[in-house]
Amino acid sequence: MPSTVTVLKDVTEANSILAEGLRAGFARSDVLVLDIIASPGAGKTTLLERTIEALHGEMRLCVIEGDPATSLDAERVAAAGVPAVQINTGGGCHLEARMIQAALQQLPGGEADVIIIENVGNLLCPTGWDLGEDAKVVVSSLTEGDDKPLKYPMAFLASKAVVINKIDLEPYVPAKVSVLRENALSINPGLDVVEVSCLTGQGIDDWLDWIRAQLARKRGAKTDHA
Amino acid sequence: MPSTVTVLKDVTEANSILAEGLRAGFARSDVLVLDIIASPGAGKTTLLERTIEALHGEMRLCVIEGDPATSLDAERVAAAGVPAVQINTGGGCHLEARMIQAALQQLPGGEADVIIIENVGNLLCPTGWDLGEDAKVVVSSLTEGDDKPLKYPMAFLASKAVVINKIDLEPYVPAKVSVLRENALSINPGLDVVEVSCLTGQGIDDWLDWIRAQLARKRGAKTDHA
Numbered sequence: 231m232p233s234t235v236t237v238l239k240d241v242t243e244a245n246s247i248l249a250e251g252l253r254a255g256f257a258r259s260d261v262l263v264l265d266i267i268a269s270p271g272a273g274k275t276t277l278l279e280r281t282i283e284a285l286h287g288e289m290r291l292c293v294i295e296g297d298p299a300t301s302l303d304a305e306r307v308a309a310a311g312v313p314a315v316q317i318n319t320g321g322g323c324h325l326e327a328r329m330i331q332a333a334l335q336q337l338p339g340g341e342a343d344v345i346i347i348e349n350v351g352n353l354l355c356p357t358g359w360d361l362g363e364d365a366k367v368v369v370s371s372l373t374e375g376d377d378k379p380l381k382y383p384m385a386f387l388a389s390k391a392v393v394i395n396k397i398d399l400e401p402y403v404p405a406k407v408s409v410l411r412e413n414a415l416s417i418n419p420g421l422d423v424v425e426v427s428c429l430t431g432q433g434i435d436d437w438l439d440w441i442r443a444q445l446a447r448k449r450g451a452k453t454d455h456a
Numbered sequence: 457m458p459s460t461v462t463v464l465k466d467v468t469e470a471n472s473i474l475a476e477g478l479r480a481g482f483a484r485s486d487v488l489v490l491d492i493i494a495s496p497g498a499g500k501t502t503l504l505e506r507t508i509e510a511l512h513g514e515m516r517l518c519v520i521e522g523d524p525a526t527s528l529d530a531e532r533v534a535a536a537g538v539p540a541v542q543i544n545t546g547g548g549c550h551l552e553a554r555m556i557q558a559a560l561q562q563l564p565g566g567e568a569d570v571i572i573i574e575n576v577g578n579l580l581c582p583t584g585w586d587l588g589e590d591a592k593v594v595v596s597s598l599t600e601g602d603d604k605p606l607k608y609p610m611a612f613l614a615s616k617a618v619v620i621n622k623i624d625l626e627p628y629v630p631a632k633v634s635v636l637r638e639n640a641l642s643i644n645p646g647l648d649v650v651e652v653s654c655l656t657g658q659g660i661d662d663w664l665d666w667i668r669a670q671l672a673r674k675r676g677a678k679t680d681h682a
Contacts, residue, residue: 269496270579271600271609298580300607322550323580351505351608353496354524354549373599373622374497381526382496383579384547396599403476404626404655429630 245359248327252334262344262355265325265361267385268369270351271377273395275303277369277430277437278348282310284438289343289445294333296325296350308390313337317318320430323355344445357384364448365390372396373403376410379417384413391422393441398427471585474553478560478588488671490568491551493611494595495604496577499527499621502654503663504574507590510664515569515620515671518611522551522576539563549581554656566662570671576607583610588676591616598622599629602636605643607674612640617648619663 231308256263275295282291293314296306304316315333317325326346337345347363349356357366370378373396379386386392392414397407398401411423424440426433482489494500501521504597508517521530530542541559543551557571563571573589575582583592594615596604599622607611612618618640623633637649650666652659 268607269600271495271605288471297607299609302603302607302672314619320531321580321584323578333505351495352549352578352580354547354576355581370600371497373625374495374596377528378496381528383525399599399628401627 242358245258247437248331249360251361252330254357256345256362256364259342261342262441262448263347263361263363264344264441264444265347265349265356265363265366266369267349267353267356267366267389268351269353269371269374272351272369272371272374273428274348274351274369275306277395277426278280278307278346279310280428280431280434281346281438281441282307282312283443284434285344285354286311287420290341292337292342292345294325294330294337294345294347296329296348298322298350307348307456319350323350323352324359325349325356325361327360327361344441353378353382353385357388364374365444367391367393369393370396370414372405372407372412373399373408374405374406376405376413378411379413386421389418389421390426393437394423394425395428397425398432465559467585471553474519475586477586478553478556480587482571485568485650486675487568488667488674489573489587489589490570490667490670491558491573491575491582491589492579492595493575493579493582493592494577495579495597495600495614497655498595498597498600500574500577500595501532503619503621503652504533505536506539506573506654506657506660507572507664508533508665510660511570511667512537513536516567518568518571520551520556520563520571522555522574522575524576527628536583539568545576549576549578550585551575551582551587551664552585553587579604579608579611583614586652591670593617595619595621596629596636596640598633598636599625600631602631602633602639605636605639612643612647614645615644617650617666620651621654623651624656624658626632 255414291312293307297323301316307314316335366389368385517538519533521542527542530540535539541562592615594611
């Protein structure tokens, strides 16, 4: 089926070109864009809720939610008090740059410091699709097991940081936080590793500091070049 | 991008035709084939290990393992004592009938009562691909949250049964087994629901009985038609 590969390549190339356009626009308007990827139920939306609660007064946040169906996540995020747009992929397994372009029309223009994209719950498909983001962040929950970086290496290779979530459950599961961390770093030694429990709040401050550092670095880099 | 849709349709149609051929072969050799789908880390491989330990002397089992990378799962299953073939999809997000056809060449011919296929860890992509199986079974772990049937309805619509796993963790997470069960049945009222903990062994007997019933039904149906 070589024709499939060819067409798929065309689609991903068109996606990459559009994503570079979005990236240039994000740079002009000085906004940090993060693309959160993870398995279903790893805790992406709860991490977002925690992030919004903590950073809402400090910086202007917007959220783009990707799901195969329902607007449950956008409702949760909007309830937390920030502008949120839901993209339903109709069963599609990842977001694409054209969906982000469309979603941006529905967000308040030029008003954000940080846009957080929550991708479709999927540890494979989103990894190859550039959305114009500054960084992808993979959320890996301890309850999924500590071997996931080995079995799904692309998600860890494509990301700048891994958030290890549900560390409060370590006493009750066979997986170990230390093994998950080591496996992630064995795949991508450059990963920033943040360990949190979105349920208890443990480690969330480290995650907030990571976001602050990315925003400062982006704005500092721009100032340096000005 | 309409050409993509067309090509994809051709590929899935070819897949469906091949899958029907496989299904006819499975019927001739009197083998029950199950396709296990789930998010990464829901517990598919541990469920398989438990199944093999319990049924090994009672029926002849074979396993086909699908993963984007590594042969960790096939090694675990082979260690449990049954023939196992690993399919690496090279990052691909689901198995296809042609991969099953190839894997069958490497399994002992005509010697199985039950072939269990463990699909790639992904709650979306495998749902639309017929592998010639008698039934798909979705494993949904409680730690993923109890809203997954609503957000990923296709997996629950495509399946004959849902195995709710990790029920031992209910005291430690916000999700409830009863809500997960209700949400699954709201999407597909015909689902068989089995609740287990692969860690403690709770409920595993119900799962084994479900497999026994499927095998008896398949062989009974064949006898009826003979």
